[in-house]
Amino acid sequence: MLYGIDVGGTKIEIAIFDDHLKRQDGWRVDTPKDCYRDFIDAIISLIAQADQRVEQPAKAIGIGMIGIVDDNGNCVSSNLPCVNGMSLVEDLTRSLVRPVAIDSDMNTFALSESLGGAGAGIDMVLGAIVGTGTGSGLVVKEQIYKGRSGIAGEWGHVPISATLVQRYQLPLRACGCGGFGCAETYIAGPGLLWLGQHCGGQFVDNPELIAALRGGDERAEKAFAIYLDCLAGSLAQAILHYDPGVIVIGGGVSNIREIFHRLPALIEAHLLPGMSVPALKRPRFGDASGVRGAAIMAQQLCQKTAR
Numbered sequence: 596m597l598y599g600i601d602v603g604g605t606k607i608e609i610a611i612f613d614d615h616l617k618r619q620d621g622w623r624v625d626t627p628k629d630c631y632r633d634f635i636d637a638i639i640s641l642i643a644q645a646d647q648r649v650e651q652p653a654k655a656i657g658i659g660m661i662g663i664v665d666d667n668g669n670c671v672s673s674n675l676p677c678v679n680g681m682s683l684v685e686d687l688t689r690s691l692v693r694p695v696a697i698d699s700d701m702n703t704f705a706l707s708e709s710l711g712g713a714g715a716g717i718d719m720v721l722g723a724i725v726g727t728g729t730g731s732g733l734v735v736k737e738q739i740y741k742g743r744s745g746i747a748g749e750w751g752h753v754p755i756s757a758t759l760v761q762r763y764q765l766p767l768r769a770c771g772c773g774g775f776g777c778a779e780t781y782i783a784g785p786g787l788l789w790l791g792q793h794c795g796g797q798f799v800d801n802p803e804l805i806a807a808l809r810g811g812d813e814r815a816e817k818a819f820a821i822y823l824d825c826l827a828g829s830l831a832q833a834i835l836h837y838d839p840g841v842i843v844i845g846g847g848v849s850n851i852r853e854i855f856h857r858l859p860a861l862i863e864a865h866l867l868p869g870m871s872v873p874a875l876k877r878p879r880f881g882d883a884s885g886v887r888g889a890a891i892m893a894q895q896l897c898q899k900t901a902r
């Protein structure tokens with residue numbers, strides 16, 4: 596049996612899989628946000644419950660976390676301040692008496708899609724999330740690529756290109772990371788809504804903006820065209836850096852169907868002449884990728900420990 600845990604800003608989900616990654620069971624609890632001890636206790640309690648539901652408890656635990664996770668598996672920039680800088684792997688390994696692997700939910704998403712998902716059989720898979728935030732995980736030959744310190748794939752904090760700033764006369768928006776002009780501030784969900792307002796629309800949320808777009812509203816069409824060009828430019832930067840075989844795009848914003856139709860040609864325009872755009876795919880597992888990718892981490896950890 597394999598256990599995968601996905602820690603989100605509001606819920607922690609656990610799922611039990613068999614050794615062939617078929618989901619057997621799963622449930623959710625609220626995420627304790629303010630106290631590290633409460634957070635640890637919540638994970639311990641979920642594992643104790645899982646152990647009671649199976650004949651043979653899992654030998655290792657995989658956990659996907661929101662935010663950036665360093666090369667030791669500890670959170671350095673999570674939206675859960677109580678876990679930042681804590682020795683999460685060490686504390687959980689000691690309490691659960693078995694090996695624990697922790698990585699960002701971007702990486703668990705990419706890992707899940709690379710094994711049996713939309714990126715199956717492809718050597719390098721970039722799993723990009725475009726939702727409330729933006730970032731990605733990179734998987735090379737079915738292994739998460741961490742880089743030196745765990746921030747590989749965080750292209751949401753690469754500023755959009757000067758070409759885009761000049762083309763659309765965009766102000767450099769302040770980002771939560773302390774920088775200005777980060778791609779995330781234009782291409783994540785809140786960025787799309789901001790562009791709608793920047794183009795003179797009075798949209799209260801993205802569904803209203805998209806409904807206006809489909810109804811032929813000029814301001815919505817202008818905002819969406821700028822949005823797509825910014826997204827294309829950012830993905831082109833990721834392609835120029837990593838040259839992945841496939842980009843799997845997930846997250847709430849990726850559900851807008853027009854994105855997949857219009858993006859390839861726009862990306863190509865940001866690449867060098869003669870370069871082609873890799874396949875852009877929707878995720879096979881969608882929201883289930885978090886726990887599934889975490890369970891794959893646990894499986895890979897068991898295989899490493901057995902060697």
Ligand SMILES: [Zn+2]
Nearest residue numbers: 752770772777
């Ligand atoms: Zn930023």
